[in-house]
Amino acid sequence: MISERPDLSKSTVLIGVFGALWGLMEISLGTLVKGLRIPMGGAMLTAMACLIFLTGRYFIRRKFSILIMGGIAATIKVFSVGTVIAGPFMAILIEACIAEILISFLGINRLSFILTSMVLVIYTIIHPFISQGIIFGANIYKVYLETIQKVADVFHASYQYLAVIVLLYILMHALLGGISGWIAYSLAKRVENEYGQLAEQPEKL
Amino acid sequence: MIKYYFLLLVGYLAAALLITYQNQMYIVPVAVLSMLIIDRRAFRPILRWKFILLLGFLVFGTPLLLGEKNAHFFKIPYSREMFQISLIMFYRSIIILGAIKIFTNKISLEQLSASLHKIKLKKFGEALTISLETLPEIKIITRSSIGEFRKKEKSKNFIREIFDFVVLLLIKILKFAEDYHGRSVEKKVGTE
Numbered sequence: 001m002i003s004e005r006p007d008l009s010k011s012t013v014l015i016g017v018f019g020a021l022w023g024l025m026e027i028s029l030g031t032l033v034k035g036l037r038i039p040m041g042g043a044m045l046t047a048m049a050c051l052i053f054l055t056g057r058y059f060i061r062r063k064f065s066i067l068i069m070g071g072i073a074a075t076i077k078v079f080s081v082g083t084v085i086a087g088p089f090m091a092i093l094i095e096a097c098i099a100e101i102l103i104s105f106l107g108i109n110r111l112s113f114i115l116t117s118m119v120l121v122i123y124t125i126i127h128p129f130i131s132q133g134i135i136f137g138a139n140i141y142k143v144y145l146e147t148i149q150k151v152a153d154v155f156h157a158s159y160q161y162l163a164v165i166v167l168l169y170i171l172m173h174a175l176l177g178g179i180s181g182w183i184a185y186s187l188a189k190r191v192e193n194e195y196g197q198l199a200e201q202p203e204k205l
Numbered sequence: 206m207i208k209y210y211f212l213l214l215v216g217y218l219a220a221a222l223l224i225t226y227q228n229q230m231y232i233v234p235v236a237v238l239s240m241l242i243i244d245r246r247a248f249r250p251i252l253r254w255k256f257i258l259l260l261g262f263l264v265f266g267t268p269l270l271l272g273e274k275n276a277h278f279f280k281i282p283y284s285r286e287m288f289q290i291s292l293i294m295f296y297r298s299i300i301i302l303g304a305i306k307i308f309t310n311k312i313s314l315e316q317l318s319a320s321l322h323k324i325k326l327k328k329f330g331e332a333l334t335i336s337l338e339t340l341p342e343i344k345i346i347t348r349s350s351i352g353e354f355r356k357k358e359k360s361k362n363f364i365r366e367i368f369d370f371v372v373l374l375l376i377k378i379l380k381f382a383e384d385y386h387g388r389s390v391e392k393k394v395g396t397e
Contacts, residue, residue, distance in 0.1 A: 010386050012328070016335025017382040020343050023336065055375060068329050072336045078305070079314050086305055135301050136263075136294040143263075143290070146271040187368070191375045198376060 011060045018056030019072025022049055022092075026073055027080040030088060042124040043173050046095060047180035049073070050117040051187060053099065058108060058188035066103060070096020087131040094127070095120050114181035121177030122170055207320045210311050213243070217304030221297045226289045233296045240303045247306040251299060260295050267291045339385060346381060350374045 025048060033041035053069050074092040099116050106112030132140050152162065220236050240247055250256070268291060272284025314337055321330030354370045 008331070008386070008389050010382070012332055013335055013382050013386040013389070014379075016332040017339050017343065017378060017385070019332060020336035020340045021347075021378060024340065024343060024347065051371070059379070064328075068332050071329055072333050075314065075317065075333060076336065076340070079309050079317075086302060089305075135298045137297050139290045139294055143267055143271065143287075143294075150271065183368070187371060187375065190372050191379065194372060195376050195379055198380075 011062045011065065014056065014060045015062075015065050015068050016072065018052060018060070019069040020076070021056075022052045022069055022073035023076030023080075025049065025052060026077045026088065026092065030077070040172070040176070042091070042127070043121050043176055046091075046121050046124050047117065047176050049092075049095070050099075050113075050120060050177070050180045051184045053096070054103075054113050054116065054181070054184035055188045055191065057103060058185075058192070061108070063104060064100060066100040067096050070099070086135060087128065090131050090134065091124070091127050094130070095123065098123060110182065110185040113185040114178050117181030117184065118174050118177035121173045121180065125170065125173060207312055207316055210308050214304050214308045217300055217307075221300040221304070224293055224296050224300075226293060229293065229296055233300075236300050237303075240300075240307060244307045244310050246310055247303045250306060251302055260298070264288075264291045264295050335385070339381070342381060343378065346377050347374065350377060 026045070029048065030045055033045055038044065053066050056069060057066055070092050074089050074096075077092060078086075078089045098120060102116045102119060103112055106115060129141070129144070148162075151157075152159070217236060217240070220232050224232050268283040268285075268288035269281070272287035274282035274284055276283055276285040276288075314333075318330050318333040318337060321327070321333060323330075350370065350373065354366075357366075360366060
């Protein structure tokens, strides 16, 4: 754990470094995932982002640190490539807000890491609707609802089947999030142990 | 400079939110023309074929497929209500995305970070400055670690190997952060 300092504290440096790492992951893997059109790509990116910022948060025992890391990652992302990236920008900021609230309430432990990751990965399902609602306006929901109604009529599918599909989809996301949170906590623990050992023998690095 | 472009961004966002079918004839031409004058490059991402296809479907496909068909265009029935809704969504998205692009094209990350120091977001500005300073070094550390990982002989437990790789990468990052902090403290002591 890193202690607080009055001037340029180690925690501020760590927030900057982990925010940069998160931003770097978003611009490199984010572009790759988008380009390859990998199914559940957004969920995978969020799971990886959780690994970075939750590990970072384990070492930075300061409130609002996830929010600042998210702000940095989103800023790096929005200034990075010449494409339409309002959606990912909002996603990173909203995810950072949710994670900040959850970690503030639940503390730093394995359960809080798992729950936070689960919520964030599930959130990736709803995010396109929220970002499109902001960009296109609330009328986009009217278009979506009418489209669903039309598709259901064409295939004679009942809402029960649709609900089962949606539920399965949510469960897959929850599982991915849970695994990511579990790994994030194990990762932070192991890094803490090994970093402590290596600090005593710096030549090993 | 940043204040000007920030106010411009807020202005365009407000204009996008206020667009209705009745006032679109006044708001849209003014907004789009002024955007073209300020920065023509802002529309480049919007002119990509994927985005055009999406907007094309939104404006022309939606009225043909959804809603009550109560109007005709060359004997093709379409929904007037859906067409009006789609057109407003199209204008709104163009203005919002163009406004964001103008802001990011005209303002650099360094300018943004410097102005955040001046306002109440000092902590964020400080962390953002550190990020920008450390980003090239973090890229090098990450790339060299990936290179080393690729060269290494792989064992059967691939997941364990990836986990070990991430542990080593994070240790290097933490060490780098420690060194960076040490350097900044030394610099401060030196200048004092």
